Amino acid sequence: MAPPNRAPALSKTQFPGVFKQFKPAVFSESLGPRPSGLIQKIAAVSWSPTGALIATCTSASIRVWSAERPNVRSSTELKNAHAKGGATFGSPGVSGEVIDTLAFCPTTEGVLASSGRDGLIRLWDVRVPGTVAHVGGKGMALADCKIGGEGHFLKWHPNGREMLVGRHRDQIYSVDIRRVTALDATPVYSMESTERIHRASKNYYDMSFSNTGREIFATAEGGSVDIIDYPSMTRLHTLKGHPETTYAVQQSPAGTCVAVGGADANISLWSTHDWYCMHTLSAPGQLMSVKDLSFSFDGAYLVAGCGDAARDGTPGIPIYHVDTGEVVHTVETVNCPTFVAWHPTQYHVAYAGDPGGLKVVGKPAEAV
Template sequence: MSNQTTRYLSRTTAPKYFSDVQIRAFHDPNTRHHPGSHSGTILRTVAWNNLGSRVATGGAGGNVKIWNPEKADVRSSTDLKGTGLQVTERVQWDPTHAERLASCGVGDSGVVKFWDYRTAKATQDIKTGGDNFSLSYHPEAYVVAVGRKDNKVKLLDLRQNAVFHTIDEGNDPAFQTVFSHNGTLLLQTHASGKVVLRAFPSLEIVHTFSAHTAGCYCLDLSPSGRYVATGGNDALISLWDTTDWVCVRTFDKADHPIRSVSFSFDGAFLVAGSDESMPLDIAHVDTGDYVHEIKTGYPAHAVAWHPSKYVIAYTGEVLRVTGIGSFT
């Protein structure tokens, strides 16, 4: 993918490093615009597997595709067919297995499908009973939390192949639900702008804080667990210390609502995506400085850093992957 070494970037070396960035587009000639879809956000979700050897995307038409980031040729990709979905809202890889992943979205009674991309077949499916838009694996991969569009969060047990618990969020929808790295917390972003922390497996609320003045759409945990970054309708990214749950700083360069946010593998940098057209700004976490801007000219709804490299995958009409130097 790139010729980057394993050395870590500092605040001072990052601008020069990222200025050499190359961007590769992964075109699927079979993808077409679909009625009711945003022309710039056909792909709604992107995720790396735990080795960084594959990238999964999904979006309008219910498509799920697995790409080899080393090979932009569509012949090197794998289609996961038969999702039964009108729109795939979220794909997520099994954190314990580099070839397994899950997908969910709108349609087919809220079916969540679990796949082995090597066979391009579903190995399991669980119906939640409604349209879904968020999905998160427990770190041990036996439980998955799925957010429905009717303000309910379903907890799925893969061993029992069934829903085992429902959280009713009432009039305050949860936009994203994420397990902590050790699996003892379930973090939820809400339409009210707050973040709710629930103990797992009891699911009792242990802490709540107001992260944004409007809807809090997304969050990501730093690899060390030291910080949580949240993005909201107020176009801000807020950085929270997980020891005292205080806001350390905010990043305010964006002009549009933040729909996704992602930490680099070393926790040193942040990048965010939006449904509106704006550059991808790479921010240095500890100083709050912006170190590089990736010009897009289109909406990049979903962004994700590679699990071990300074490489970013992001979506729009097509998947794009950045890299330093050569991709070969």
């Protein structure tokens, strides 16, 4: 997959004047001229690696949007995506299990992984009509892998061939994905048997890979974050900067820092050079707990959400400047944002939690 073009960087002084001009686009599942006023309980938001697609999950269904076409007619719905025996594009009449989370493969456009309360990790080809795509189906289940219970989190390795899945907070599984090229050159995937690679001595709430994939950052009770060697799962170091449970962790795409969100409503930023806490970010009354984090593609800006705690805070999305810790702009919202995600190459922020459905606000590429 060729690397997509990135938008030129916006400085801290440029950012507010540009970003405040743009209103959010509503990706509503309503077919009417006006978006529904209902609040969808979206459980995850994920951009594809090129930014052409956005995936969300609500209850037992997955919706994949064309990022350039917010109309629901241009989207793909996987109804009852974790129904027994798999699902295909818009499968009717079959009840499905609740989907816990989903994430696009970081290296292959249109490949999505989801975890459901049926104890399966499911791999999808979800390429949508009207988007640039390779040969393949649309909304097709490619492979399943059993983990025996609901997936607490699901994180791709940067190589796009492995995933970490937390079944329970002290059980972490490794899922290995192998790509086989068929005679018709259509990508075919199979999932190897899943092996529990680590039984932790503490509860881990979230994990993420470092940019190199050689380390894992793991949030835990007591306000700590463990840095763990991968794949040996040996603990290398522990960061301690929060008085309460840490829920979310992410390394900056620039590689210079790691952001940690906790139950204390704060975000700590740690330098990867010396593991010194650079800043502690907070927006009084904004979030009661930080359960979702996302860096902009250049690592210059950071946003946060409260995860599934939909009423756990007040409206607005502060956009933090990573180097200084300042709030350079606040996106106006009706409710506290739940899940947030920066576009992989542009200054667009997708977020859930407001009436109408998924919303995206940002700076169009052509206006750069």
